[in-house]
Structure formats: C-alpha cells, structure tokens
Amino acid sequence: MKYLRKMILRFFLLTFLLAAGSICTGTGKEQVSAQSGYSVDGDIITVDVDSAPSVWDAIDGALDYARLNYQSGRIFTVKVPAGNFSLKSTLHIFGNTTLDLTGVTLTYTKDTGNMIMLGRPETNKNIAVMGGYGSIANITVKGGTWIGNNSNTSSLVRMAHARNVTFDGCIISGGGCAHQMEIAAIDGFTIKNCKLMEMPGNESTGKQEALQFDMPCSTYVFSGIVLDGTPMKNVLVTGCTFENVPRGLGTHNMLIGRYHSDIKITDNIFRNVDGECIVALNYRNCDIKDNMIVNCGAGIVFEYFKPPVNDNTAIKAVYTTIFDGTQEINPQKLPDANTYISNNIIALSEDRYADEYTGIRVYGYDLEQDKQATGNGSSDMIPADNYYISNVKVIGNTIKTCGYGIHMSNVRNSAVSGNKITNTYTDSWEDGITVDASSQNIMIQKNEIKNATRHGIFVEDFSSVKTISGNKITGGDFYGINIYDNSKVTGYIEKNTIKGSADNGIHLSGYCSAKGIRNNTISNSGWHGINLYDNSTVSGSITGNKVSKCIQNGIFINHESAANSVTKNTLTENKKYAIALYDGSSVTGNISSNKISKNQMHAIQLSENCSADGIKYNTISNTKGKGILIRDGSTVESMIGYNKITTATQEGIYIYSTKNALAIKGNTIKKCSRTPIAINTSSKKKITVTKNSITVKKGKDKLLVVKGKVKSDIKKPKDKDKKDKKDKK
Numbered sequence: 001m002k003y004l005r006k007m008i009l010r011f012f013l014l015t016f017l018l019a020a021g022s023i024c025t026g027t028g029k030e031q032v033s034a035q036s037g038y039s040v041d042g043d044i045i046t047v048d049v050d051s052a053p054s055v056w057d058a059i060d061g062a063l064d065y066a067r068l069n070y071q072s073g074r075i076f077t078v079k080v081p082a083g084n085f086s087l088k089s090t091l092h093i094f095g096n097t098t099l100d101l102t103g104v105t106l107t108y109t110k111d112t113g114n115m116i117m118l119g120r121p122e123t124n125k126n127i128a129v130m131g132g133y134g135s136i137a138n139i140t141v142k143g144g145t146w147i148g149n150n151s152n153t154s155s156l157v158r159m160a161h162a163r164n165v166t167f168d169g170c171i172i173s174g175g176g177c178a179h180q181m182e183i184a185a186i187d188g189f190t191i192k193n194c195k196l197m198e199m200p201g202n203e204s205t206g207k208q209e210a211l212q213f214d215m216p217c218s219t220y221v222f223s224g225i226v227l228d229g230t231p232m233k234n235v236l237v238t239g240c241t242f243e244n245v246p247r248g249l250g251t252h253n254m255l256i257g258r259y260h261s262d263i264k265i266t267d268n269i270f271r272n273v274d275g276e277c278i279v280a281l282n283y284r285n286c287d288i289k290d291n292m293i294v295n296c297g298a299g300i301v302f303e304y305f306k307p308p309v310n311d312n313t314a315i316k317a318v319y320t321t322i323f324d325g326t327q328e329i330n331p332q333k334l335p336d337a338n339t340y341i342s343n344n345i346i347a348l349s350e351d352r353y354a355d356e357y358t359g360i361r362v363y364g365y366d367l368e369q370d371k372q373a374t375g376n377g378s379s380d381m382i383p384a385d386n387y388y389i390s391n392v393k394v395i396g397n398t399i400k401t402c403g404y405g406i407h408m409s410n411v412r413n414s415a416v417s418g419n420k421i422t423n424t425y426t427d428s429w430e431d432g433i434t435v436d437a438s439s440q441n442i443m444i445q446k447n448e449i450k451n452a453t454r455h456g457i458f459v460e461d462f463s464s465v466k467t468i469s470g471n472k473i474t475g476g477d478f479y480g481i482n483i484y485d486n487s488k489v490t491g492y493i494e495k496n497t498i499k500g501s502a503d504n505g506i507h508l509s510g511y512c513s514a515k516g517i518r519n520n521t522i523s524n525s526g527w528h529g530i531n532l533y534d535n536s537t538v539s540g541s542i543t544g545n546k547v548s549k550c551i552q553n554g555i556f557i558n559h560e561s562a563a564n565s566v567t568k569n570t571l572t573e574n575k576k577y578a579i580a581l582y583d584g585s586s587v588t589g590n591i592s593s594n595k596i597s598k599n600q601m602h603a604i605q606l607s608e609n610c611s612a613d614g615i616k617y618n619t620i621s622n623t624k625g626k627g628i629l630i631r632d633g634s635t636v637e638s639m640i641g642y643n644k645i646t647t648a649t650q651e652g653i654y655i656y657s658t659k660n661a662l663a664i665k666g667n668t669i670k671k672c673s674r675t676p677i678a679i680n681t682s683s684k685k686k687i688t689v690t691k692n693s694i695t696v697k698k699g700k701d702k703l704l705v706v707k708g709k710v711k712s713d714i715k716k717p718k719d720k721d722k723k724d725k726k727d728k729k
Contacts, residue, residue: 038062038078047080055085055106059099060092067094075138080104091116095136095162101144101170108149108156108175115146118159121224130226133187134161141167148175153202160184160216160225167191172210173198179212180245184222185230189213192238199245209279210242211249213260217322220377221253229322229329231282232260243271248296250279253317254306256382257331259284266290275354276301286339293344297352298361299399300341305365305387307355315367316375318382325380335364335390335412342395350402350425357403357428359421364388364410366438388412394419404430405449409437417443422450431458432473439463441490444471451475456501460484467491473498479507480522483536489514492540502526505550508536508561516540525550529574532561532585541565541589548572554599557585557610565589573598578623581610581634590614601625603648606634614638621646627669631656639663645672652676652694655708661685668693677714680706689714 037052038045038061045062052058059080066076075096082103090113093099099116108115118124118136129135139162148156155177159165165186172180172194180196183189196210213232216222242248248270251260261284270277273296280286280302293299306318321328346359366386373380390412398420399405405421408414421432432449435442435458442465449456449471456473459465459482468489473480473496480498483489484507493514498505498521505522508514508531517538522529522545529547532538533556542563547554547570554571555578557563566587571578571594578596581587591612596603602625604615615636620627620643627645630636635658645652645667652669655662658681669676669692676694679687689712694702703714 036061038065040065043074043076045076045078047078049081049083049085054088056088056091060089063091063093063097063099066097070094070096080144087115090114092120093118093139093141096138098140098142099144100142102142104143105145105147107147108152111149111152112154113152114154114158115148115156116141117157118162118165124160124225127226127228130161131228132161132230133163133185136161137163139165141170143169145171145173147173148177148180150174150176150200153177155179155182157181157183159186160214160222161230162186164188165190167194170194172196175199176202178202178208179210181211182214182222183212184214184216184225184232185228186232186235188234189232190236191240192236193240195241195243196245197241197243201246207252207275207279208246209248209250209252210245211237213249213251215251215253215255215258215319217253217255217319218324218377221319227323229255229258231258233262235260235263237265238267241269241271242273242277243269245273247275247279248273248277250276250301251281251283252279252306253319254281255319255322255329257329257333258282259334261285263287268292270294270296273297274352279303281306283339284334284337286337287342289340289342289344291344293346293348295347295349295352297354298348298357299346299359300344301358301361301363302337302339302341302389302392303361303363304335304337304389305363305367307363307365314374315371315382316373317378318373318380319378320380320382333385333387335388337389337392339391340393340395342393342397344397346397347400348402350428356407357401357430358407359399359401359405360394360397361404361407362389362392362394362409362411362414363407364437366410386410390414393417400424401430403428404434405432405452407434407436408439408442410439411435411442412440414441415443415445416447418446420448421452423452426453428453431455432476433457435459435463435465436461437463439465441466444468446470448472449474449476453477455479455482456498457481458484459487459489461487463487465489468493469495471496474500476501478503480505480525481507483508483512483514485510485512487512492516492518494518494520496520498522498525500524504528504531505547506530507533508538509533510536512536514538517542517545519544521546522550523548527551528553528556529571530555532557532563534559534561536561538563541567543567543569545569546572547574550574552576553580554578554596556580556582557587558582560584562586562588566591566594568593570595571597571599573600575600577601577605578603580605581607581612583608583610585610587612590616592616592618594618596620597622599623599625602629602650603627603645605629605631606636607632609633611635611637615640616642618643620644620648623648626650626654627652627672629654629656630658633657633659635659636662639665640667642666643668645669645676647671649673651678653678655679655681655687657681658683658687659685662687664689664692666691670695672696675701675704677702678704678706679708679710681708684709686711688712
C-alpha cells in the first residue's frame with residue numbers, strides 16, 4: 001500500500017515537472033520548456049518572449065516561478081531581453097526578486113488594472129500575510145520604460161505592505177491615473193534615478209501626485225489591501241525627475257496620529273509641475289534637500305493638517321478610523337517633526353496652478369471645534385485640537401517666487417535661515433517670509449529677500465518670533481519687516497539691512513511688541529525708517545540703528561506706542577523728522593546719544609501729549625527746522641540736556657507746551673537762524689535754563705520767552721538802539 005501511494009505521488013510529481021520543465025542534475029542549471037517563456041540558470045531567470053503566448057505570460061510566469069521557489073537568503077533576478085513590447089495585463093511581483101528591465105519598453109494596452117503590483121488581489125487582503133509591513137521583502141525593479149494607457153485610470157505601479165522595495169533607473173510615463181505610482185505601508189522604500197513624466201491626470205478634483213505615499217485606512221484611499229493604517233517609513237527618493245505631471249510626490253490623505261517617518265527626498269529635479277512638487281503630510285524625521293524645482297506652481301509643502309476648503313467649511317481627506325470607519329485608532333499626536341528643508345533651488349511660474357503659490361510652506365492648523373470630514377471616502381468626526389508643527393528648519397534655499405517665498409502657519413520652535421528669496425511677478429500680494437496663525441518661537445535670520453510684492457518679512461495673527469536678525473531686504477511694495485496684529489518678537493530685531501521699501505523699513509502695529517530694535521541699517525524707505533504704531537511697544541531700546549534718506553521720519557513712535565529708550569542711532573538725510581513721537585506715545589527712558597544730520601525738518605519732536613524722561617547727549621547738525629521741539633501738551637520728565645545743536649534753520653530748542661517742571665541744561669547751540677531757545681507754555685511749572693553754551697550773532701536773543709514761568713542764567717543782550725544813541729553822543 002505504501003508502495004502504491006509512493007508511485008502515485010511520483011506520477012503527480014512527474015506530471016508537474018513535465019509541465020514546469022525538467023531538472024538536469026550535476027550542472028545546477030534548470031531547463032524550462034519553451035512554452036513557459038523563461039529559462040532558469042541558478043538565481044537568474046531569463047525571459048524568452050518568443051516562446052510564450054505574450055510578453056505578459058513570459059514575465060509574469062517568471063515572476064511566479066521566483067515566488068514558488070523562494071528560499072531563505074536567495075534572491076532571483078528575472079532578466080527580460082531589451083526591446084519594445086505590449087503588455088496586456090498586470091505583472092505580479094513577490095519578495096526576494098529583482099526584475100531587470102534594462103533596455104525594455106513596456107506599453108500597456110489594457111483599459112483597466114495596474115502595469116505592476118505587489119502580490120495578487122487574492123492575497124493582498126490576507127492580514128496574516130499582508131498586515132503591517134507584511135511578509136514580502138526585498139524587491140527591486142531595475143530599469144525599463146513603463147508607458148501607461150491614457151484611457152486607463154488605474155495606477156501604473158501599485159505596492160503596499162512590504163519591506164525593502166527599490167525602483168532604480170525606471171521611466172514611468174503616461175496613464176490616465178491619479179497617481180503613476182501608488183505606494184503604501186512599506187518599510188524601506190527607495191526610488192532612485194527614475195523619471196516620472198507626461199502624466200495627464202484623470203481630470204478629477206482630487207490631488208494627483210505622480211508618486212503617492214498613501215495611508216491604508218479606507219477603500220477609497222487604497223482599496224484591495226489590508227486597511228490597518230500602517231505608515232511609510234525609511235523612504236529614499238533621490239536622483240529622480242518629475243516632469244509634466246500635476247503634482248510631483250507626496251501624500252494628501254491623513255490619518256490623525258499616524259506619521260510617515262524617516263524620509264529623505266534629495267537631489268531630484270521637478271520640471272513643469274502644475275501644482276506642488278513635494279507634499280509632505282504628517283511626515284517626521286525628514287530631510288528634503290538639494291532638489292531643483294523649475295517652472296512649477298508651488299515648491300515644498302510640509303503640513304500636519306489638511307487646509308480646510310470652501311471658506312473653512314469643509315475638511316477633506318482626513319480620517320480618525322480605519323477599516324472604512326469601523327475601527328477607531330488611538331492617535332498619538334507627535335508635533336515634533338524633526339525636519340530639515342535645505343539647499344533646494346526653487347523657481348515658480350505664475351502660469352501654473354497651485355493651492356498657494358509658495359516656494360516652501362510649513363502648515364499646521366488649530367481646529368477649534370469638532371468637525372465632520374466631507375468628500376469622497378471620509379465622513380469621520382475630526383476632534384478639535386491644535387495640529388501644529390514643531391522643529392522644522394528651513395535653511396539655505398534659493399527661491400524665485402510668483403507668490404510667497406516661505407510661509408509658516410501655526411509652527412513652533414523652528415527656524416528660517418540663510419534663504420535667498422526673489423519675487424519675479426509683480427501682480428501678486430505676498431511676502432518674502434510670512435509667519436502667521438499663532439506660530440511661536442520662530443527664528444528668522446540671515447535671509448536675503450528681494451522685491452516682495454507686499455512685505456519682506458511679515459509676522460501676524462498672534463504669532464511670536466524669537467529673533468529677526470541679519471536679514472537683507474531690498475525693494476518690496478510695503479514694509480521691509482512688519483510685525484502686526486498682536487504679534488511679538490521676544491528677542492531683537494537686529495542687524496538687518498533694509499533698502500528701498502515702498503513704505504516703512506521696520507513696522508510694528510496693532511498691539512505688537514519687541515524686546516529691542518538695534519543695529520539695523522535702513523535706507524530709502526518710501527515712508528518711515530522705523531515705525532511703532534497703534535499701541536505697539538519696544539520693551540528695551542531702539543538703539544544703534546542707521547536710518548537714512550527716508551521720505552518721512554527716521555524713527556516714528558505713533559498712536560499711543562512706546563519704547564524704553566531711543567539711543568545711539570544715526571539718522572541722516574530723512575525728509576521729515578529724524579525722531580518723532582506723536583498722538584500719546586512715549587519713551588519711558590531717554591532719547592539720547594543719537595547723531596542726526598542733514599534732516600529736512602525738525603530733528604527731534606514730541607507732539608500731541610507725548611512724553612520722554614529725557615532728551616540728552618544728542619548731536620544735531622544741518623537741520624532744516626528746529627533742533628528739538630516739544631509741543632501740544634507733551635512732557636519731558638527730567639531734562640533736555642547736553643545736546644549739541646549746530647546749524648538749524650529755525651530754533652535750536654523750542655518748548656511750545658509742557659505740563660511739568662523741566663531743566664534745559666548744558667546744551668551747546670550754534671548757528672541757529674532763529675532764537676536758540678524759545679519757550680511758549682501756559683504751564684505753571686517752572687522751567688530752568690542753566691549752563692547752556694550758546695553762540696549767536698551779535699544782538700540776537702539767546703532765550704525767547706513768549707509765555708511761561710522760566711528761571712534762566714542767560715542774560716539778555718544790550719538794547720541795540722540805546723547803544724546807537726550813546727555812540728552818536
């Protein structure tokens with residue numbers, strides 16, 4: 001009986017071998033019948049397309065042979081001879097297999113299905129085999145040109161739930177798909193030296209990346225596989241070209257609390273991309289560097305939430321559940337992105353389309369109330385939370401933009417440093433660098449910004465930056481640096497060079513603040529050099545700044561704004577006032593040690609109920625107007641003292657109105673065209689004028705008291721008429 005069973009087993013085995021080919025022992029060489037379309041030599045499976053019904057039969061059969069003959073540590077190489085072939089159906093690749101298509105062009109003829117997929121439909125939903133990162137590993141697709149069918153809306157390449165998958169030197173072209181490559185749930189995905197190109201898209205309203213990294217959480221997002229929310233990790237995209245596609249690479253579906261991680265996108269070329277080139281949604285531990293982006297709609301978008309659409313009424317492509325909403329996950333929010341976006345060269349075109357024309361955008365979102373997601377595939381209730389991003393460094397990028405250069409929304413503990421930004425399109429309304437939406441603790445330093453169509457650097461909407469330092473800003477249709485709408489600089493605005501802003505050089509308004517404004521060089525502003533407006537404050541000093549050739553004031557503190565002190569600034573050739581306080585503003589300390597020359601109007605002016613503790617040790621020369629003017633109920637608390645005023649076309653010091661006792665002491669005043677010191681006040685407080693060194697033409701008053709209580713050590717000149725009469729006698 002045992003013998004009979006053994007003979008039957010041998011019969012079936014022989015039948016199988018006759019169908020699959022015979023084995024020659026002693027040579028290590030496996031010969032396969034011509035009907036199978038391939039031959040096997042050790043680990044090399046060579047495809048013979050002439051011996052099979054079609055090239056698909058030959059290649060898919062060879063790939064299946066590699067699957068069936070898998071041994072631990074063994075990797076088969078399926079080698080296809082060079083040539084141009086029509087592919088009639090989907091190729092299925094499994095683990096421990098290299099598909100070598102060097103010199104091969106495959107053109108897809110079918111109207112449905114993928115050109116190549118990992119696994120088979122009947123196995124891809126088996127959670128025991130394909131859950132998590134699966135049981136399939138070590139796949140390489142080498143070379144080959146894959147040409148899709150433009151009437152086919154399926155992806156050309158589709159792979160999920162695997163480890164160590166590589167595409168090397170492939171050209172992927174055409175297809176009427178939303179994504180040429182659709183990749184999900186892979187640990188160790190590499191695509192290098194590949195081209196993804198000539199993708200017309202399928203005219204849907206969804207976002208269409210040529211290379212899509214997906215999150216398997218619903219059948220709409222990634223049907224036909226295990227839906228368990230497994231993210232991508234250990235991804236390398238390098239040396240690739242994306243050309244004439246709707247979007248380059250990235251992700252547009254988001255599962256709350258799940259992050260793709262350890263992703264490097266380096267040394268790629270993006271050319272003629274209609275929308276965004278890189279969309280990194282919920283990525284962590286990333287390095288996006290040394291990419292070249294030319295003639296595209298937008299550059300790099302790094303985001304931790306999907307921007308709401310339709311005037312903030314709809315959230316699309318956001319999920320909180322898997323298995324088509326049947327299983328909730330326990331999300332762990334990880335705002336620390338630990339990401340560098342560096343040394344990319346970006347040139348945008350206004351002729352393209354993007355959600356926002358931006359060189360680099362880093363985006364988080366504060367969802368203030370629970371909101372139900374809408375749109376295809378997602379109806380989950382998204383919980384209210386602040387989905388902000390932290391720890392993103394944007395460093396050393398060169399950006400030519402038709403919109404924003406760098407835009408950071410709801411970002412924390414991050415830096416924008418060493419970037420070169422130029423706006424090349426005048427018909428826009430954006431900034432070189434924008435920080436908004438309650439961003440916190442951002443460093444902005446050593447950037448070069450040219451011709452922004454709004455502000456060079458704009459901080460708004462309750463945001464805070466740590467420092468704005470060492471930036472060079474040239475041109476711009478409004479302010480060089482604008483801090484607005486309850487925003488603040490917790491450190492200093494310092495060492496910036498700002499030239500030719502159409503409005504103010506540095507502008508704070510709307511209850512904004514800075515620790516200090518120091519050592520900036522500002523020239524040729526179309527309005528003020530430094531402007532504090534609308535209850536804005538500098539808690540420290542405005543000091544060491546060089547402000548020249550501004551159309552209005554050098555330093556202007558206006559509309560109930562304040563600074564601690566204004567010291568050691570150099571103000572030259574400004575068209576109106578060098579330093580002016582207006583409309584209830586104040587300097588709680590001194591206006592002191594400033595150098596003012598060639599000013600076109602008064603050098604220092606306090607007006608409309610303004611105040612300063614003292615005005616001291618300033619050097620004022622060649623002013624067309626008054627040296628120091630106090631008027632309209634303003635107050636100098638301690639003294640106007642030890643100033644040097646030379647060559648003013650009006651009075652040296654003019655007290656028009658003051659509310660307090662005041663000392664005018666130790667000033668040196670020369671060559672004033674009018675009275676060096678003039679006082680006209682209705683205050684009953686005494687003004688003392690002592691120890692001033694005043695040089696005037698013979699017979700002219702050194703002190704003119706029109707009205708007020710004044711104690712002075714200045715003697716009036718002798719009456720000129722009496723002297724003439726004495727001479728006549």
